[in-house]
Amino acid sequence: xxxxxxxxxxxxxxxxxxxxxxxxxxRLMPGDPFYFLxxxxxxxxxxxxxxxxxxxRAYYGLDKPIMVQYGxxxxxxxxxxxxxSIYFNNDVWTIxxxxxxWSISLVFLSMIIGGFFGIILGCLSAWQRNGLLDKxxxxxxxxxxxxxxxxxxxxxxxxxxxxxxxxxxxGGMTPFAxxxxxxxxxxxxxxxxxxxxxxxxxxxxxxxxLISRSSMIAVMNKDYMTTARAKGITTGxxxxxxxxxxxxxxxxxxxxxxxxQAVGGTVLVENVFNYPGLGLLxxxxxxxxxxxxxxGIFLTITLFVLIMNxxxxxxxxxxxxxxx
Numbered sequence: 001x002x003x004x005x006x007x008x009x010x011x012x013x014x015x016x017x018x019x020x021x022x023x024x025x026x027r028l029m030p031g032d033p034f035y036f037l038x039x040x041x042x043x044x045x046x047x048x049x050x051x052x053x054x055x056x057r058a059y060y061g062l063d064k065p066i067m068v069q070y071g072x073x074x075x076x077x078x079x080x081x082x083x084x085s086i087y088f089n090n091d092v093w094t095i096x097x098x099x100x101x102w103s104i105s106l107v108f109l110s111m112i113i114g115g116f117f118g119i120i121l122g123c124l125s126a127w128q129r130n131g132l133l134d135k136x137x138x139x140x141x142x143x144x145x146x147x148x149x150x151x152x153x154x155x156x157x158x159x160x161x162x163x164x165x166x167x168x169x170x171g172g173m174t175p176f177a178x179x180x181x182x183x184x185x186x187x188x189x190x191x192x193x194x195x196x197x198x199x200x201x202x203x204x205x206x207x208x209x210l211i212s213r214s215s216m217i218a219v220m221n222k223d224y225m226t227t228a229r230a231k232g233i234t235t236g237x238x239x240x241x242x243x244x245x246x247x248x249x250x251x252x253x254x255x256x257x258x259x260x261q262a263v264g265g266t267v268l269v270e271n272v273f274n275y276p277g278l279g280l281l282x283x284x285x286x287x288x289x290x291x292x293x294x295x296g297i298f299l300t301i302t303l304f305v306l307i308m309n310x311x312x313x314x315x316x317x318x319x320x321x322x323x324x
Contacts, residue, residue, distance in 0.1 A: 007313055011306055022298045023073050026291045027066070033086045033289040060086065060292075073295075082299070083292030087285070092296035096278065100300070102172055103270070103277035106193065107262045110200030111255065117201075118208025119251060125209070126216030137209070145206030149265040153199040153272035160195060167195045170274035196273050200265055204258055208251070215250045256312035260305035267301075 057063040061072055076083060082092035118141075125137045161167045168174075172192050179185040270279030278297055285293040 007310060011310055015302070015306065018302050019074075019077055019299065020070075022295050022302070023070055025298075026289070026294045029286070029289060033291060056086075060084075062291075077299075082296040085285075085290055085293045087288040087290045088293065092292050095281070095293065096296055096300055099276060099278050099281050102275060103263070103266050103279065106196055106200060106266050106269070106275070106277060107259060109193070109197045110204055111258060111262060113197065113201035114204025115208050115251075115255060115258075118205040119212045121205075122209040122212030123216055126213045126220060129217060129220070138213070141206045141209040144202060145210065147203070148268070149199055149203045150268035150272050152202055153196070153269045156195050156199055157272060168192050172276040193275070196269050196275050199269050199272075200262060203265055204262065207258060208254065211254050212251050215248075252315055253312050256308050256315060260308035263301050263304055 054063070061069055064072075082096070084090070085092050085095055088095055121137055121141070125134045128134045157169065161169045168191065173185070173189050174192075177185075177188060179188070266277060267279035267282060269275070270277045271283055274280060278301065282294070282297045284290075285297060
């Protein structure tokens, strides 16, 4: 059996375990979605009578034995049906589909920014290994990479948004704004997304710096690098044409793995900036114990992470045929 088929089988088994946990975890949470429905501030907005609770539980199948519910859940998954939101009174996939672009744009833009600056600084640090620049960059990036993304977001929110007023405090766009053109709308959305993107980008930058520096240092000791220096080739060409090209494999793999890992950081950052992506939607769903919506969000995030990890393995095998 080839590596690809083994990997697909492993992913399918992992996916089965995950959807089982996805079914169980919301039901292990304290509380019940029908005793009350809360607003984001924790205030009770809807209160059901006992008759209404029983009717709602029967409608969503929550009055059935747990194994019967699990069987129905698996059947729905096989059909691609994520269910119907208890709180938002809408199809779960429709709700998630409207929020995905916000989160995906955050993940990819932060990866581009963090990857670009992390790789460039990593190359410079490796070139100046054990020098003053290397020591400063290495110490700084190690420190930055250990800071949780939500803490960086809070610092940016306090100083850049609240104290200096350079950026909006929250949201993905100005509420009730009347845009003169579509360009004004795009500019407003981009303006609100700067701080969340920078926050995630800083975290990604530290990881890319460390892996690119390590890869570059390993390449710098190769014989062909010594030959390139002896030929009098410029530093820029040596770094980009010879060193970075041969050190690219771990960096490329890190890109795909980082895309999956960035989703976890996005969940926290979106709640810090009240950004309307899947992270904020997850918090809202957890507050009101919206089982179908919680399951749908977890499943969407899980699929994205699994796909990115699978792509990382495929790319690694493509660039290094020795991996079987």
